[in-house]
Amino acid sequence: MKKTVLTITLNPSVDKSTSVQSIVPEKKLRCDRPKYEAGGGGINVSRALKRLDIPSDALFTSGGKTGTMLEDLLKKEELDILPIHLGSETRENFIVVDKTTNQQYRFGFPGEAFSKNEQEKVLTVIDQISSAPDFVVISGSLPGDVPADFIGFLINKYKAKGSKVIVDTSGDALKVALKEGIFLLKPNAGELAALVGKNELENADLDHAAQQIIAKKQATIVVVSLGAQGAVLYTAGEKIQMVPPLVKIRSTVGAGDSMVAGMVSVLVTQGTTEEILRMGIACGSATTMAEGTALFQKKDVDRLYKEVRKQ
Numbered sequence: 001m002k003k004t005v006l007t008i009t010l011n012p013s014v015d016k017s018t019s020v021q022s023i024v025p026e027k028k029l030r031c032d033r034p035k036y037e038a039g040g041g042g043i044n045v046s047r048a049l050k051r052l053d054i055p056s057d058a059l060f061t062s063g064g065k066t067g068t069m070l071e072d073l074l075k076k077e078e079l080d081i082l083p084i085h086l087g088s089e090t091r092e093n094f095i096v097v098d099k100t101t102n103q104q105y106r107f108g109f110p111g112e113a114f115s116k117n118e119q120e121k122v123l124t125v126i127d128q129i130s131s132a133p134d135f136v137v138i139s140g141s142l143p144g145d146v147p148a149d150f151i152g153f154l155i156n157k158y159k160a161k162g163s164k165v166i167v168d169t170s171g172d173a174l175k176v177a178l179k180e181g182i183f184l185l186k187p188n189a190g191e192l193a194a195l196v197g198k199n200e201l202e203n204a205d206l207d208h209a210a211q212q213i214i215a216k217k218q219a220t221i222v223v224v225s226l227g228a229q230g231a232v233l234y235t236a237g238e239k240i241q242m243v244p245p246l247v248k249i250r251s252t253v254g255a256g257d258s259m260v261a262g263m264v265s266v267l268v269t270q271g272t273t274e275e276i277l278r279m280g281i282a283c284g285s286a287t288t289m290a291e292g293t294a295l296f297q298k299k300d301v302d303r304l305y306k307e308v309r310k311q
Contacts, residue, residue: 003268005056006133011111011143012040012060017292019097038073041140048261064089088112113144132161139168148172155180178218185219210234233277244285245307259284
């Protein structure tokens with residue numbers, strides 16, 4: 001029986017992207033026609049899974065006119081959505097590419113804080129969803145003044161249902177997730193260093209830090225993203241490191257979310273750990289080839305999957 005997936009995005013966004021000939025201070029800049037796309041960690045994971053022909057339910061908060069636009073954008077992509085309507089306005093992000101230098105400028109706005117009642121509403125809605133997904137992906141930042149402990153409540157609710165929880169976040173929320181114990185963790189090297197109280201980690205230290213997390217049963221699988229150098233996957237009994245092929249990078253927006261989606265797509269089909277890492281790197285790399293806030297094209301993933309190599 002095919003495994004089921006739920007993504008959770010507590011701080012979604014509508015991403016507006018455009019380009020200008022040259023960014024010059026104090027000058028009125030003529031932008032190209034803007035492009036609007038749904039954004040936010042878990043939402044991007046669901047969007048990417050759709051491109052891999054893996055169905056998922058996308059649960060997210062939504063409010064105001066921007067929230068309505070977000071829902072409309074996701075309906076156009078034919079995603080199965082579970083919006084939780086709140087009083088706060090859904091945030092926007094703004095991305096501009098300078099065509100002269102091909103440099104990208106990313107402006108991220110904070111999400112408005114949930115009230116205590118709205119936090120309770122989110123938890124109540126989750127309780128009312130009777131089905132228990134096989135995999136739950138909690139991805140992205142927390143809005144406003146929502147406490148980091150809130151992510152712990154979500155993790156425990158789904159672990160109690162028997163779901164395997166995958167978390168891709170940062171800061172205190174990431175520390176809370178580890179304290180509760182999850183199935184898969186995807187930090188970058190800097191985030192992993194912070195988790196073990198270091199400013200930075202050498203390669204040998206990466207191994208020790210990841211294995212320490214696994215030994216403490218804080219995560220079953222740890223995948224450390226190394227950017228252009230690929231990624232390393234750790235379990236209690238193995239370490240697999242792979243590097244991507246060289247590609248022309250146009251944008252890094254959504255690359256991490258695409259990597260998570262690639263790994264989840266293999267977990268759903270019960271593939272090997274090597275396949276999990278290979279597909280994650282292929283999807284992340286393929287997204288860097290897309291412009292603005294766009295995600296990968298499936299044909300690029302298929303090609304890059306064959307070119308990802310072991311280190």
